[in-house]
Amino acid sequence: MVNQELARIFEEIADLLEIEGADVFRINAYRKAARVIDELGEDVADVAARSELTKIPGIGKGTAEKIQQYLAEGRITVHQELRSKLPEGLLTLLTIPGLGPKKVAALYKQLKVTTIEQLRSAIAAGQVEKLPGFGAKSVENILEGIGFLASSAGRTPLGIAWEIAENLVRDVAAFPGVRRAEAAGSLRRGRETVGDLDLLCEAKNGPAVVKAFTKLPHAKKVLAAGDTKGAITVFNPEGGEIQVDLRVVPAESFGAALQYFTGSKEHNVRLREVAAKKGWKLNEYGLFEGDRMLAGKDEAGIYKKLGLPFIPPEMREDRGELAAAKKLPKLVTLADIRGDLHVHTTASDGRNTIEEMAAAAKARGYCYLAITEHSKSSVIANGLSADKLRRHADKIRAVSGKLKGITLLAGVEVDVLADGTLDYPDSVLAGLDWVVASIHSAQGQERKKVTARTIAAMENPHVHAIGHPSGRLLGKRDAMDLDWEAVFAAAARTGTALEVNASWQRLDLKDVHVRQALEAGCHLVISTDAHATDQLDQIHFGVITARRGWAPPDRILNTWTIAQLRKWITAK
DNA sequence: GCCGTTTTCGGCCCGACTGTTTTCAGTCG
Numbered sequence: 001m002v003n004q005e006l007a008r009i010f011e012e013i014a015d016l017l018e019i020e021g022a023d024v025f026r027i028n029a030y031r032k033a034a035r036v037i038d039e040l041g042e043d044v045a046d047v048a049a050r051s052e053l054t055k056i057p058g059i060g061k062g063t064a065e066k067i068q069q070y071l072a073e074g075r076i077t078v079h080q081e082l083r084s085k086l087p088e089g090l091l092t093l094l095t096i097p098g099l100g101p102k103k104v105a106a107l108y109k110q111l112k113v114t115t116i117e118q119l120r121s122a123i124a125a126g127q128v129e130k131l132p133g134f135g136a137k138s139v140e141n142i143l144e145g146i147g148f149l150a151s152s153a154g155r156t157p158l159g160i161a162w163e164i165a166e167n168l169v170r171d172v173a174a175f176p177g178v179r180r181a182e183a184a185g186s187l188r189r190g191r192e193t194v195g196d197l198d199l200l201c202e203a204k205n206g207p208a209v210v211k212a213f214t215k216l217p218h219a220k221k222v223l224a225a226g227d228t229k230g231a232i233t234v235f236n237p238e239g240g241e242i243q244v245d246l247r248v249v250p251a252e253s254f255g256a257a258l259q260y261f262t263g264s265k266e267h268n269v270r271l272r273e274v275a276a277k278k279g280w281k282l283n284e285y286g287l288f289e290g291d292r293m294l295a296g297k298d299e300a301g302i303y304k305k306l307g308l309p310f311i312p313p314e315m316r317e318d319r320g321e322l323a324a325a326k327k328l329p330k331l332v333t334l335a336d337i338r339g340d341l342h343v344h345t346t347a348s349d350g351r352n353t354i355e356e357m358a359a360a361a362k363a364r365g366y367c368y369l370a371i372t373e374h375s376k377s378s379v380i381a382n383g384l385s386a387d388k389l390r391r392h393a394d395k396i397r398a399v400s401g402k403l404k405g406i407t408l409l410a411g412v413e414v415d416v417l418a419d420g421t422l423d424y425p426d427s428v429l430a431g432l433d434w435v436v437a438s439i440h441s442a443q444g445q446e447r448k449k450v451t452a453r454t455i456a457a458m459e460n461p462h463v464h465a466i467g468h469p470s471g472r473l474l475g476k477r478d479a480m481d482l483d484w485e486a487v488f489a490a491a492a493r494t495g496t497a498l499e500v501n502a503s504w505q506r507l508d509l510k511d512v513h514v515r516q517a518l519e520a521g522c523h524l525v526i527s528t529d530a531h532a533t534d535q536l537d538q539i540h541f542g543v544i545t546a547r548r549g550w551a552p553p554d555r556i557l558n559t560w561t562i563a564q565l566r567k568w569i570t571a572k
Numbered sequence: 573g574c575c576g577t578t579t580t581c582g583g584c585c586c587g588a589c590t591g592t593t594t595t596c597a598g599t600c601g
Contacts, residue, residue: 026573029573224588225589276585
């Protein structure tokens, strides 16, 4: 948790320095430090204990000292000095769309405005409009920005954003003159939440397409409408509105634009550095040597020309993908998945029967499906008694015997109880083909306890995988305070797979933990935890998350044949 | 403030749109 606190403080230092008008590169260095600490797989205190802080890319002597000061004293001098100079409210003003550091500084210095309320009053009194650099229109925009802030849900979960984007891409593709349309941005990279949607389309007449875009019936507001770019907001089921940007580009630049707008911003900066070293320039129109275009029609051509392999969107996070370019792993794809090893039926809290789930899995082309109901302590989820579970297993096997082309595994999702014991005795678990162990209760226990529980479950020879290992629910419930290094080491040692739960509400393990687990030698299983046939589709989000953790197919159990899978189960 | 198959100093990615401006600053991605 200290990682996130430190990241927030570094971000705050960057924001405050920006208001002060400090050197941009110094500001960016703090932002970079914030990001790498936030994404660091392990506890920054452990890295500090090994005196390896400056080995983290983006952490130099200065930030390392500040991290050490924070670990020792719980404060950072520069941060405190900035906070005593600038009121806290300025950071809130900075979150208003359209209001940046320069304008916030002007509002503070000239009108003593430090809160949104004071800003409203100053606007009402006509003071803001008179400030140099402000005017009637900017005042209007600030008021709209305040309104957007109040109605915005913040970042939107990938699963929700995906559906909105699919519909909009279809709309845009249908505009006259549009040859193709695609979603870019963090959605294409598969980030677990997205801030806004970035769409891209190929067309000759930019202004006409932008006009059609801003006239979409579900456009709530029009934020911008230029010759090649439009921005609107649309209804967001998560609450409020979500911003959607559209860029219109010609065919010869489509790949460059797709690359550019897919980001991440940090990945693009690295890529431009590679281009600059060769004396070239890379922008959203293409890769150029002087005026001569070297690439831009498609993304792959740009990477190739720069001497790099095609880097999949999920890897473009500036997490070492350029440095590793010579030996990038071959990432798992949706087509590699041969089965789902965590689903429920009406026997516990699912909505479909064994037969229905099996038919849906077969329709997806799966070779196997594990039915894993809840265990008896999960009363709310209608968990099964040991007797009911035995009879259910018999039924699963009976149904499996009648099916052609797909094998059903009689499994269970057994609760790991608060004391680390499992919800069924070994004798019951021994009679099953596949056992997922999950924590559903006492998730707020201290680190030592939740870690010991998880490890105890893995040490049971009948447990084959740990379900949704962190227990988080995106935006709703925090992850358990696990000692991840200990968990990964135990998973590798005991030969227990860790689940990448594909439900977009969970995405658990998350991307950085997937990568860390793989480095520790763990095996993974991508499962939907589907409670209905249509939820089997969510496997897609699990695959994306695994790809973001650089997962190759051979380390993911459910890309294997059933024979390989059974061999691995027996080995445990 | 970081970083180094050119460097321990001098770089650090690039462009669109808007609004307030008479040529550009601020914001955003």
